[in-house]
Amino acid sequence: MKRSLRRELVQWVVIPLLPLAAATAWLAQDNAREAANAAFDRTLQASARSIAERITLQSGELVVDLPVAALEMFDPHFQDRVFYRIGFAGGSTITGDAELPLPAQLPAAGEVRFYDASFRDEAIRSVVLALPLYYGGGQRLLLVQVGETTLSRQALARRLFRELLVQQWLIGAVAALLVAVGINRALRPLQRVRSILRERAGDPSLQLDVGSVQRELQPLVTALNTALSELEQQLAVQKRFIADAAHQLRTPLTLLKTQAEVTLRMDDPAEQRSGLASLVRATDQVIRLANQLLALSRAEPGPNRQDTRELDLAELARTVTLDFVTVALGKALDLGYEGDEHAPLCGQPLLLREMLSNLVDNAVRYTPPGGEITVSAYARGDEVELCVADSGPGIPQEERALVFERFYRGQQAGGDGCGLGLAIVREIVRGHGGHIRLESGSVDGLRIVITLPRQRMAAIAPGH
Incomplete structure (x- = not known):
């Protein structure tokens, strides 16, 4: 199956949200339970305080006037049952359900404590109010307990949870829609690029607008x-x-x-x-x-530069010079190398050999018998200078800008040349980021001077 960038973006955005959504649902359920408890706990506390307010001492006896409203303020819709107990801490029960469980830790005097418990096989939520009371010749702690079953709480918690869950799912759906719209808008520049490439397929002169896409796609x-x-x-x-x-x-x-x-x-x-x-x-x-x-x-300039490596141009010049010695001797020419022992640089050995061969071959062809040809290479700082000097007829000043054109042969050119030698040399020099110039010799003839950078050559710019 083909990979889809849009599908992958949606997956990377939505899938990590699933465990987050589950955690949010769990938190929503816990929050709903706490909200329901907070709402009903106020009623429990109000009931306990209402009962505590009706407890009095008369003639040394404890009198409890239990208000009916204290036990009728709870929600009747779910038929929750209400329990109460009034008694001393660690003592007997004065009134109410003696088996109503106490919290694991009793509250201090004047404090209120809520707790969950089980009573008669039912889950209940209770509150205990501790009242300091002087009774029976000493200071004692009177406990007022009120508890109720949790049907109403559970119903309220479920309702709150459903409402929170619906809100979260609505927010999630809207967020997913916005993500989908955002991804489509973000991918629109790529779609435009695709359309342009399809419409102008086969047109190598096509250039895409870099500013029309996002920074990451540029x-x-x-x-x-x-x-x-x-x-x-x-x-x-x-x-x-x-x-x-x-x-x-x-x-x-x-x-x-x-x-x-x-x-x-x-x-x-x-x-x-x-x-x-x-x-x-x-x-x-x-x-x-x-x-x-x-x-x-x-x-010719192009992207294929895999054969570029370090080499010694002086050694290469001596080798090419030696290759033409036999031909030079046949014309009674004095051909030799003068220059540095080493001239290292980074370049393409095959093309540089071709360049040197063309230069020396031209010199041998056009230098009359008895003449001299000198090849030299020098390392000069960050550059290497190559020179081929001959005592031939030279090139007139007005023709020096033309001899690098393809198939151009000067007026003084003879022999069987085809006018490509110097054109090849110029392309190789350009490809290595160098420069070439023609100079007159010290007496007669021509000096071709080439300057090449020693560092690795840069990519060839279009149009070279």
């Missing part, structure tokens, strides 16, 4: 907006990659097919070998173009 909406922005960014990258690949691969593949067909129709073995050599060169160019397109796709 992190969720912010996370949704971030996810939608990253999705939009990834879709844009994919569309751009597909467009670039379709545009850039169509012509080379067509030429490759044409070259293969022409070579296939050749009869002269020497011409066939020449055609096959051209075919191999064209295939190499297509392979290089495809690899650079894939590298550019990997370098």
Whole structure:
């Protein structure tokens, strides 16, 4: 069964109230009993005092003029029976029911004490009034007891309990209704978010209004907006990659097919070998173009940064430089590394290697024979500086802002490049939160200087 947030909220609010409701009902019953006792105890006390007022001493004898009204003031509806006793503490009974039980502890002179007891197999509620009296040559304590059965009390307690219970259930029902209404109102912003997501499903440019939901839900909406922005960014990258690949691969593949067909129709073995050599060169160019397109796709900004880790950029620069030594020697180039022994930073090893490979490859391609190429890396405080300097033709000042665009090739560019190398480098530098600049060499040529932060790179902002 699917979980419901509304049902869970109601359960967490209502279910804890059930034991509270049971405790409240028990307290209501106890309060009703006490209220009934308080009401009838006043009548008991009034009856006892009325009897006590009619007790007199005449000629040394105790005379009790029992008022009839003292025993008729009780509620007659439930036919409760009334008992009384007048006697001395610890002595004989003067009048009344001699078996009427006394409380466990007698009251002090002038005090009144109420107590529950059982008399003739019936529950009774009694009161005892202690009167100090000089009688028989000494000070004695006269006790006036009045008791009644509890039918009227029980009926009143039940009526009060029912009334209290009805009130509590009405309050509980209203509270439950208000809770349900409140939960529905609280969940209304989520329902609006759901409706917007349904209506604009498939639209990655959608951004939800963070201020339209409660403070507790704002992190969720912010996370949704971030996810939608990253999705939009990834879709844009994919569309751009597909467009670039379709545009850039169509012509080379067509030429490759044409070259293969022409070579296939050749009869002269020497011409066939020449055609096959051209075919191999064209295939190499297509392979290089495809690899650079894939590298550019990997370098595009996106949320996938799981392969970020600590590495030594100086060591990586020395390794990449060593990889190109053979190619450089083939062109009589002086290729070497100068810089710090270690330049640690946090980054993506594969992308940084791709960046260095593109920089060194461009330098090797465009530096004329006999030239020099120097790769260096330095740790400078919170940053690492990477530099690739060559003695090639350089890049004119007016073109330096354009060479980072995809497929742009400068006027002095030759060879079989496709204009993606520096575009890949720029995306990788941006992805690592760094900066890149082009400078003129000390004599001739070009210096490409890259500055990267040493700390862990932040998430890529949309639009980079």
